[in-house]
Amino acid sequence: AQSVAQPEDQVNVAEGNPLTVKCTYSVSGNPYLFWYVQYPNRGLQFLLKYITGDNLVKGSYGFEAEFNKSQTSFHLKKPSALVSDSALYFCAVRDKKDSNYQLIWGAGTKLIIKP
Amino acid sequence: DAGVTQSPTHLIKTRGQQVTLRCSPKSGHDTVSWYQQALGQGPQFIFQYYEEEERQRGNFPDRFSGHQFPNYSSELNVNALLLGDSALYLCASSPRTGDRYFGAGTRLSVL
Numbered sequence: 001a002q003s004v005a006q007p008e009d010q011v012n013v014a015e016g017n018p019l020t021v022k023c024t025y026s027v028s029g030n031p032y033l034f035w036y037v038q039y040p041n042r043g044l045q046f047l048l049k050y051i052t053g054d055n056l057v058k059g060s061y062g063f064e065a066e067f068n069k070s071q072t073s074f075h076l077k078k079p080s081a082l083v084s085d086s087a088l089y090f091c092a093v094r095d096k097k098d099s100n101y102q103l104i105w106g107a108g109t110k111l112i113i114k115p
Numbered sequence: 116d117a118g119v120t121q122s123p124t125h126l127i128k129t130r131g132q133q134v135t136l137r138c139s140p141k142s143g144h145d146t147v148s149w150y151q152q153a154l155g156q157g158p159q160f161i162f163q164y165y166e167e168e169e170r171q172r173g174n175f176p177d178r179f180s181g182h183q184f185p186n187y188s189s190e191l192n193v194n195a196l197l198l199g200d201s202a203l204y205l206c207a208s209s210p211r212t213g214d215r216y217f218g219a220g221t222r223l224s225v226l
Contacts, residue, residue, distance in 0.1 A: 043217040090157055105157035
């Protein structure tokens, strides 16, 4: 069965420090991987995706993510956190063979950046 | 160009009532998907509409139904509301083979 795991319910980081939000996945075939961010009372905003090619993907707002096939991980990273990065982050995966293009979602990680 | 728009933003209903949520997709998008997001959880897929037909459905009861109109806009209907239906309902639009763009959601509270 396909699944996505975000092992940390909450991540706390001081402003200016690097941040990492973890994601691991399980799919039967090759994955497309996504990160979305959700601010309070808002919908989901697309941050970045991995399709193929370079394992390091750069996205919006200075975020990047590294695809690691052997560890089946797609961790979200940012070199220097901002207070405004505080939000809920979701990792999602889609099997490349899924003709319905459905996303499987993680439960989300709450990121708190302290001044 | 407007993104995905959903209405209303908030809604309060009582148990047993029926509700209709609306979604207008991003320009150029013909596929609409609906998700339910309970507090503290990730989105759960309800169903997807393309060419005015339900193409795929998640694990939701028949109380959840939908419709897509010729202009690609969509409605989500929920009958016989239960307390457990309280959630944020998200609409996402996409081209048939493209990435999903989400609306801000409708917050439904069932009392």
